[in-house]
Structure formats: structure tokens, C-alpha cells
Amino acid sequence: MDFFLGMFTNQAGIMLMIIIVLALGFDYINGFHDAANSIATIVTTKVLTPFQAVLWAAAFNFAAYFISLYIIGEFKIGNTIAKSVNENFISLEVIFAGLVAAIIWNLLTWKLGIPSSSSHTLIGGFIGAAVAHAGGFAPGGVDVIVYSKVIPIFLFIFGAPFLGMILAYFITVGIMWICRNSNSHKCDVWFKRLQLVSSALFSLGHGGNDAQKVMGIIGAAVIFYHVNVDMDPSYLVEGVDTFKVFVEHWWWVPLASFIFIGLGTLSGGWKIVKTMGSKITKVTPLEGVAAETAGAVALYVTEHLGIPVSTTHTITGSIIGVGVTKRISAVRWGVTINLLWAWVLTIPVSAIIAMVVYYLIHAIL
Structure with missing residues (x-):
């Protein structure tokens, strides 16, 4: 307690407390921004009402804390985020500017109903502010960015949705082959029940992945x-x-990070639910199970490797994968291409916003 009271007696301590509050605020925004990732299919297939769906997802977002702490035993993704920028170019102003940029981009994309990546906007903001603080990408020959941490994150902008798509395609084909002689009505009833399980699995992956990013910052x-x-x-x-x-x-x-992402999910993000659940391709209960299971597996693999990936990208790729099993034209590629542009632009735009915020802070102070 004495330590926290002491923090309020110096400017750096006050700035640190502001950063913690902002970060948890971003965590909350991340929750309602990404709520659609794990509930879109169970809402559009009418397995649960919207309120039931967000309550279900939020509970498993928080439950991921206990899996990370007691089963996995560490927070690898948080460690990766914290060390994505060379420590010589980190300051409290850098982290503050990166967070503000991430919040701006997340709110803007949420307002427009674009399922962009909360994780990538956070990383983009952090990197952009650090580069502004350093005065360039490699001042004095020293790299601002820790490329061994950041390059896998960049690669998985495309790798995560591709992995989700491939897994979802083969899971869907496998399920269809197993159920080829089954009564379609009975199968539909069973897959609606199984969607609760697959949605819970994906929500666990979402909580374990995204809450750690705020921990890292x-x-x-x-x-x-x-x-x-x-x-x-x-x-x-x-x-x-x-x-x-x-x-x-x-x-x-860590505990607060998982609580706040759960509370954010509980608030929902209905515009993005519509995009994810019906605009990319029409999703049946069977396809919902396949997409969510594929997305969950992809998230667990990347969490084990300590690579922060976008849950948005992952589930989008999975939904595309189940759509392709019907026919190529079943996927609305125009919508998908627009999403791809948002994914590609998220890191550089967030970095530019963070640079502007960083320069404004120094101009004001």
C-alpha cells in the first residue's frame, strides 16, 4: 500500500497509474469489439439470444485466466508484447501514446462495424510511439523494434486466418462425411448443442490470447x-x-486484465456480429461448430508458441473455410477483401496515430 501511495508523489508514478487505467479501458473496449468473434455464429444460428451469448462468452473469457495460470503456467503472449520494442526506447510517454492510438483505432473500427485486430492496433501503437521517441527506426545503428518478436506477429496477420481457414475446411469436410447418412434434423439439433461447446472453446482462446496483450503493455x-x-x-x-x-x-x-475483457465481451459489439455472422457467408450450426473449433485450435497453438495473433483474423479465416466447402462463390469475397485491407492497414495506421499523439504530448508538456 505504501508503494502505491508513494507513486502519487511523483510525475512518473501518476503517469504509470494513468497508463494502467487506460490499458484496462482498452481491455474493456477489446472485449466488446471482439465479442462478435465467439458469439456471431451462435447468435446467427439462434442457438442463444444475444444476451445469453455474450454472458456465455464473457464467462469463458475470464475462465481462461485459470488455464493460463494453473495449466499453461505462464503468460507467454504478455511477455512477447512487453518485449516487442527495445527497452532502450521505451518510456511511459511511449506506452501512453501507443495506448491512446490503439483506443482511437479500435473505437473507429467498432463504429464502422469493421472487425479489425485489437492486438495489432496495440502493437502498431506501441511500435509507432517508440519509433517517434527514438527519432527513427535504427538510431545509431540500434534497432527500435525487436524483430524476433515482431516478425512472427506480422506473418500471422495472414498466417492466423489461413490456418483457421484450412482447419475449418477439413473439420467441416470430416463432419459432413461422418454425418453423410444421418437424419438432417437430428444432426441440426445436435450441432446446435455442440455450438455451445465450440463457442466456449473459442472464448477460452480469445480470453487467453487477448487479455495477455494488455498485461504485456x-x-x-x-x-x-x-x-x-x-x-x-x-x-x-x-x-x-x-x-x-x-x-x-x-x-x-493478470486477474484484472481477464476480468475487464470479460466485462467488455458482456457489453457486446452488435455491428461486428452482423458482419461476422452473415455478411461473409451464411453459417449453419454444423459450420458454426467447425469454424469455432478451428479458430480455437489455432488460438491454442499460437498461445503455446507465444505468438500474439488476432482472434478476429482467426475466426474470419475459419468462417471463410466453412464457406468454401459449399462452393467458392458462397463466400462474399468483396466483404472479405475489405476486411483484408483493414487488417493490412491496422498496424501502420495505428503507428502513425501513435506518432502524432507522442509529438502532441511533447508539444503540450
């Missing part, structure tokens, strides 16, 4: 504060994993 801010402001010896031991020290000392941050 808060972690980067806390680590900077402890290393550069209060010179905490726990963070200054050579070879120590500072992110693990952060998780041990600031145990409430």
Missing part, C-alpha cells in the same frame, strides 16, 4: 518504472526475466 510500463524510477533491485538482477518478476509482484494485473 502494463508490464512494459511497470518494468520501466521499477528499473528507471525507483531502481527496484528485484528488476535489476542480471539475467532475470523481468516480466516474470512483474507477474509475481503485480499478481492483480
Whole structure:
């Protein structure tokens, strides 16, 4: 308690508290922005009402905390986010500007009903602000970006939806072959029930993936504060994993991150539900099970590898995969191409917004 009271006696401590509040606010926005990812198919197939669906998804978003903590045993994605920028170019102003940019882009795309990536806007904002702070991409020959962390994230802009699409295609074909001689009405009833399971699996993946991204940003801010402001010896031991020290000392941050993403999901994001559930392709209960299962598997694989991916991209690719099993024309490729443009533009646009915010902060202060 004394530590937190002490933070309010210096400018850096106040800035850190503002960043934590903003980050949890972004986490909440991420929840309602991405609610459609795990509920779109069960809403459009009328398995659950919209309110029941968001309640179901929110519960499993939060349950992912216990899986990450007790089963996986670590928060790999949070660690990746925290270390995506060279620590020499991180400051509290950088993190603040990156968060503001991410919130602006997320709210704008939510308003327009575009299912863009909350994770990529967060990473884009963080990188853009750090580059602005450094005065360029490689000042003095030192890279601002930790490419070993960031390149896999860039590759999975396309890799995640492609993986989801391939998995969904083969899962759908496999299910159709197994059920080829079954009564269609009975199958429909069973797949509506199974959608509850597949949606829960995907919501677990969504919570485990996206809540950790906010943890990573808060972690980067806390680590900077402890290393550069209060010179905490726990963070200054050579070879120590500072992110693990952060998780041990600031145990409430992971818990709060999962709570806030669950609350955001509970608020829903109905415009994006419409885009995901019906504009890409018409989805039946069978196809909903296949898409959500494929998306969940893709999220679990990437979480195990510690690669932050977009749950939006993943489920979109999965929905395309089930659409292709009917015929190529069953997918509304015009809508898909528009989504692809939003995906490609998210990181650079977020980076530019963050640069502007960073320069404005310094102009004002």
C-alpha cells in the first residue's frame, strides 16, 4: 500500500497509474469489439439470444485466466508484447501514446462495424510511439523494434486466418462425411448443442490470447518504472526475466486484465456480429461448430508458441473455410477483401496515430 501511495508523489508514478487505467479501458473496449468473434455464429444460428451469448462468452473469457495460470503456467503472449520494442526506447510517454492510438483505432473500427485486430492496433501503437521517441527506426545503428518478436506477429496477420481457414475446411469436410447418412434434423439439433461447446472453446482462446496483450503493455510500463524510477533491485538482477518478476509482484494485473475483457465481451459489439455472422457467408450450426473449433485450435497453438495473433483474423479465416466447402462463390469475397485491407492497414495506421499523439504530448508538456 505504501508503494502505491508513494507513486502519487511523483510525475512518473501518476503517469504509470494513468497508463494502467487506460490499458484496462482498452481491455474493456477489446472485449466488446471482439465479442462478435465467439458469439456471431451462435447468435446467427439462434442457438442463444444475444444476451445469453455474450454472458456465455464473457464467462469463458475470464475462465481462461485459470488455464493460463494453473495449466499453461505462464503468460507467454504478455511477455512477447512487453518485449516487442527495445527497452532502450521505451518510456511511459511511449506506452501512453501507443495506448491512446490503439483506443482511437479500435473505437473507429467498432463504429464502422469493421472487425479489425485489437492486438495489432496495440502493437502498431506501441511500435509507432517508440519509433517517434527514438527519432527513427535504427538510431545509431540500434534497432527500435525487436524483430524476433515482431516478425512472427506480422506473418500471422495472414498466417492466423489461413490456418483457421484450412482447419475449418477439413473439420467441416470430416463432419459432413461422418454425418453423410444421418437424419438432417437430428444432426441440426445436435450441432446446435455442440455450438455451445465450440463457442466456449473459442472464448477460452480469445480470453487467453487477448487479455495477455494488455498485461504485456502494463508490464512494459511497470518494468520501466521499477528499473528507471525507483531502481527496484528485484528488476535489476542480471539475467532475470523481468516480466516474470512483474507477474509475481503485480499478481492483480493478470486477474484484472481477464476480468475487464470479460466485462467488455458482456457489453457486446452488435455491428461486428452482423458482419461476422452473415455478411461473409451464411453459417449453419454444423459450420458454426467447425469454424469455432478451428479458430480455437489455432488460438491454442499460437498461445503455446507465444505468438500474439488476432482472434478476429482467426475466426474470419475459419468462417471463410466453412464457406468454401459449399462452393467458392458462397463466400462474399468483396466483404472479405475489405476486411483484408483493414487488417493490412491496422498496424501502420495505428503507428502513425501513435506518432502524432507522442509529438502532441511533447508539444503540450
